[in-house]
Amino acid sequence: MTFPDVTPLLAEALTAHGYTALTPVQSAVIETGAKGRDLVVSAQTGSGKTVAFGLAMADELLGESGLPQAGAPLALVIAPTRELALQVSRELMWLYAKAGARIATCVGGMDPSKERRALSYGAHIVVGTPGRLRDHLERGALDLSAMRAVVLDEADEMLDMGFREDLEEILDATPSGRRTLLFSATMPKPIVALARRYQHEAVRISTVGEDRGHGDIAYQAVTVAPAQIEHAVVNLLRFHEAETAMLFCATRDNVRHLHATLIERGFAAVALSGEHSQSERNNALQALRDRRARVCVATDVAARGIDLPTLSLVIHVEIPRDAEALQHRSGRTGRAGKKGTAVIVVPYPRRKRVESMLRGARIEAEWREAPTPDDIRRNDRERLIAALLTPVELDEEDREIAARLLAERSPEDIAGSLVRAHRAAMPAPEELIAGTHEAQRAAQAERHRPGFEDVVWFRMDVGRRQNADARWILPLLCRRGHITRNEVGAIRIGQGETHFQVPTAVARKFADAVKRTAGIDGDDESGITIEQSEAPREQARERRKGPPPKPHRGQGGPGGAGPRTGPRVFHKGKPKGPRS
Structure with a gap:
């Protein structure tokens, strides 16, 4: 027997699933001192926690004759998100398949009437999210009277998400003699209080070493100019060419914008955020599993509990809110003994904050520049x-x-x-300016490319208020003015207008072409006024003052209005201007 301390039916399932040895947390929960006891378990994401609590509660579920006939559930697993609950269900299904276990899943976004029918037919194990489980409990569809074991998976996250009252109502409805297994990556005071209230002489198990960083994850911190975050992300994806990559943003809007940008650049990408239905989420995850998509752009909560075996790259497009969020995000990779890479994209003015966060998480990260096209x-x-x-x-x-x-x-x-x-077939890499103050100042002081020493300024009557973006402005100028991209110099996007340079040698040809194309077909692009102008005031002021000061808060970041060296990173809402 490969697993002498595991119930034979589950040992067969482990062997059939390719297990040759148990992970540290899986071994710890079935040791003699832990059997039959309440447990408080701290383990890193990706350490095999689901199989661990599946093994831990086996003695309560499987008698000498196996499982009894399905009726009121014997075990309950509570998880913070739909994705994690569905993942737990899949894991327990294969682990308990040979035992003939019936597992019911109850999560928000699914048909509650189908879930109630499944519960009425009987189940051995119920897996669900706090809100949906509480709803079934209050409607009388969920009978907890026969409960022998309750598992709280990622309990710290559930409390952070505001599920304390739901958890307390569910736990209060379970028999006092049941086992309570509490799994939490961290042990803040609210978790300690929850354990003290609902557990009896719990055994504390921790497989988290002094180094809180995940041993199988290589951390990198990449410094970039605030206005070039998107370009850096493109280059990171192209540099690593990971089989599956996950990109983390802070908001739904930023997920939507970055996803659209990557699709436009030729990446096979999907998005996960709170605005997507359960069906859309399932389709996105399935696309990643069957390799139709290789990049997932997500918010923290939407990506909670996702387990993708091929995920080897995590990119923190926006800096995590704290060290715990950094670890939870990064823990999507480097799972089950596989190697992974987590990259934090750091706007250079925020480097000290990230350095402090890494120290707090006791993570050693390699600081480096974003990959260049040559790399x-x-x-x-x-x-x-x-x-x-x-x-x-x-x-x-x-x-x-x-x-x-x-x-x-x-x-x-x-x-x-x-x-x-x-x-x-590969998306083109982006040219980047080095992510340092000195490089940014040098780039802004160097206003002219070779061939642009003698230029004429023009203006167009759209700006940031109309979501003007260099990605559609440049093709528009080429179409309207019958010139090439190489004949457009600096582009300065203001609040209500945009200024740009054209070499003096082609300025007359450009101006004539703009007049001829004005009003053609009555489309939105031809309705934009383009005319010769003086150099923008901002340009003249910078020439007098020298290199510009550091951007104040709000400039150059997501949706900001800092000096432009490329397309803006994120926009709130959809672009209103013409599209190329």
Whole structure:
């Protein structure tokens, strides 16, 4: 027997699922001193907690003859979010499959009438979220009178989310003789108080070492200019080319905007936030599991409890609110012994705050610059060569096509076309300015690119109030003025207008083309007024004062109005201006 201390039916399930050894927390909860006792367990995310409490409550559920006939539930697992509850259900289903356990799942966003029917048919284990479980309890659909074990999974998060009253009502309805297993990554005072009220002489188990950082996660902190966060994210995704990556934002609006940006750049991405229905969430997660999508943009709560075996990269697009949020986010990767990378994107003015957070979490992070296009191309070459040299099985049709290609082109030409096709399918990397005060000042002092020493300024009557964005302004100028991207210099977006440079040599041609295209087809773009102007006041003032001061609070960050070196990071709501 591979697992001598585990009930035989569950040991068979572990072996069939590929387990060769138990994780530290799984071994700890089934030791002799923990059997039959209330437990308070601290373990890192991804350490196998679900299987751990599945093993821990086996003695209460499985008698010598196995499980009794399903009726009033014998065990209850409470989780903070729908995704985590669904994940717990999936894990317990395979763990207790050979025992014939019936498991009912009760979460918000699902059909409550179906859940009530499932409960009326009988269940051995019920898994759910606090609000939905309380609702079934108050309606008389959930009978807790036969309860032998209750598990509170990620209890600290449930209290943070305001579920204290729900938890107390549910626990008060359970028999006094039941086991209570409390799993929490941290042990703040509210958790200690909850344990003291509902547990009896609980055994304390902790598999969290002095190093609170996850041993299988490599942490990196990448400094960037506040206005270039999106570009840095694009380059990080391209540099790592992770099988699955998760990007964390602070708000629904920012998730929506970043998701749209990545889709536009050619990434296969999905979004998870509170504005998505349960069906949309399920579809997004399924797309990640079956590899139709490789990037997930999410808020903290929406990503809680998600377990994706292929997730190897976490990017904190916006700085976590505290050390605990940093660990919970990062814990989506580096699970079950696999290696993962967590990258914190740090606007350079906020570096000290992040350094303090990392010290508080006792995490050693490698500070580095965002990947450059050269870094990305170097990695691309190695990945491409490895992929093309990997042995593959060819069928007859493949060989026929290969023979025809060799008959019409040289091997070098065919290989070159193949390389070009692979590169064309990859989103282009972004040029970045180094994430330091000095680099930003140097970039802003260097106002002209080569060829833009002699320029004419023009203005257009849209600005930040109309959500003006360089990504659609530049193509618009090329269409209206019959010029190329390389013939547009600096773009300065103000509150109600935008100024931009055109080299003097092409200024007349540009102005004539703008007049000819004004009003054509009556579309929104042709309705924008473009005319020659003086240099913007901001430009003249900066020439007198020298390098600009540091951005004050609110500039250059999400939705801010700091100096522009690229597209704005986030917008509130949808762009109102014309789209390219």
